[in-house]
Amino acid sequence: MAKKETIRVRFAPSPTGMLHLGNVRTALMNYLFAKKQNGDFVLRIEDTDPNRIFDKDGAQIIKDLLWFGLDYNEGPNKDGAYAPYIQSQRAKIYQEKLNELIEKNLVYRCFCTQEELDAKRKRQIALKLPPRYDRQCAQLSAAEIKEKLDAKKPFIWRMKLDPNKKIIINDLAHGTITFNLKHFSDFPLTRQNGTFTFMFANFVDDMIMNMSHVLRGEDHLSNTAGQAALYQAFNVPLPVFWHLPIICNTTGKKLSKRDFGFALDDLRTAGYLPEALVNYLAIIGG
Ligand code: GLU
Numbered sequence: 251m252a253k254k255e256t257i258r259v260r261f262a263p264s265p266t267g268m269l270h271l272g273n274v275r276t277a278l279m280n281y282l283f284a285k286k287q288n289g290d291f292v293l294r295i296e297d298t299d300p301n302r303i304f305d306k307d308g309a310q311i312i313k314d315l316l317w318f319g320l321d322y323n324e325g326p327n328k329d330g331a332y333a334p335y336i337q338s339q340r341a342k343i344y345q346e347k348l349n350e351l352i353e354k355n356l357v358y359r360c361f362c363t364q365e366e367l368d369a370k371r372k373r374q375i376a377l378k379l380p381p382r383y384d385r386q387c388a389q390l391s392a393a394e395i396k397e398k399l400d401a402k403k404p405f406i407w408r409m410k411l412d413p414n415k416k417i418i419i420n421d422l423a424h425g426t427i428t429f430n431l432k433h434f435s436d437f438p439l440t441r442q443n444g445t446f447t448f449m450f451a452n453f454v455d456d457m458i459m460n461m462s463h464v465l466r467g468e469d470h471l472s473n474t475a476g477q478a479a480l481y482q483a484f485n486v487p488l489p490v491f492w493h494l495p496i497i498c499n500t501t502g503k504k505l506s507k508r509d510f511g512f513a514l515d516d517l518r519t520a521g522y523l524p525e526a527l528v529n530y531l532a533i534i535g536g
Contacts, residue, residue, distance in 0.1 A: 257289025258462045261315075261322070262452065264296050267304035269314040270512045272467070272497040272505035275531045279494060280465050281320045282532070292459060293325030295336045298451045307336060314514045318524050332459040337451050344446040347454045347484075348407060348439060356483050357439060359405040360387040361398050383408065383435040404442040409476060409483075411436050417478045422492040423468075429475035437476045453477040457486050465492040469504060495535065 261277040263269070269277075284291035293315065295308035305311060308326060315322070324330030334340060351357045360383070362370075371381045388410060390398075398405070413432035421427055439450040446454075452473075456464060457480075471493045481488045499509045517527060
């Protein structure tokens with residue numbers, strides 16, 4: 251597939267309030283990657299999950315990034331061809347893209363309740379099967395769907411993955427990775443309240459904002475399978491991925507903002523200079 255010419259990368263944090271050494275390192279890698287190649291470094295605030303909004307419009311994130319010297323070319327408070335850069339303001343775009351998938355019959359409504367999904371999951375675990383959505387709602391007839399819609403049963407849209415398909419991605423850290431879609435669930439694109447999931451909004455924006463590369467934490471590697479299937483559904487070339495190793499705390503878990511001493515705020519208060527932190531983060535491995 252054709253390679254994108256301009257280097258465009260993005261840092262896409264949820265506005266949970268605080269940057270810490272883990273996610274700021276992702277921002278730094280994106281920034282350096284862009285600057286080295288005369289590319290664009292985009293900031294996008296991913297606020298589709300209402301439980302993760304503690305920093306409205308990402309004001310604290312922006313302040314922290316600027317303290318670090320990581321100014322962005324496009325993002326909130328700046329002009330840019332792909333504005334707005336705050337996901338809660340982009341619902342119309344996600345809906346348009348969802349409509350395209352509905353027209354192509356690549357998605358289906360799932361009416362399962364959370365209790366039903368939990369019960370399925372428990373049963374699969376008890377049977378020592380990998381927990382995955384069993385596609386029950388993919389089998390519904392048109393009449394059954396109409397009946398549920400008439401009864402105003404809440405539903406979500408799920409992506410219809412082809413279990414016979416394998417998807418190959420190119421990752422700068424891991425090399426060629428093959429995902430066998432039969433191991434993945436038909437993941438949700440929307441929530442019952444009509445809002446869009448991280449998986450979908452993040453993909454739509456990367457596609458529309460023309461990202462050439464996606465540099466993000468390794469914890470997103472398994473999401474990449476479903477998102478790669480979305481790129482294929484839209485017949486758009488995949489970006490090149492670089493899943494970065496995760497910085498862990500002393501117990502070996504992913505660094506979180508609750509780990510005292512790693513939040514930028516703590517470090518700033520303790521007197522660390524941004525230049526020293528940037529230097530440290532840039533040399534701890536790629
Ligand atoms: N909002 C996601 C996060 O904070 C971004 C993941 C990505 O960079 O694709 O983890």
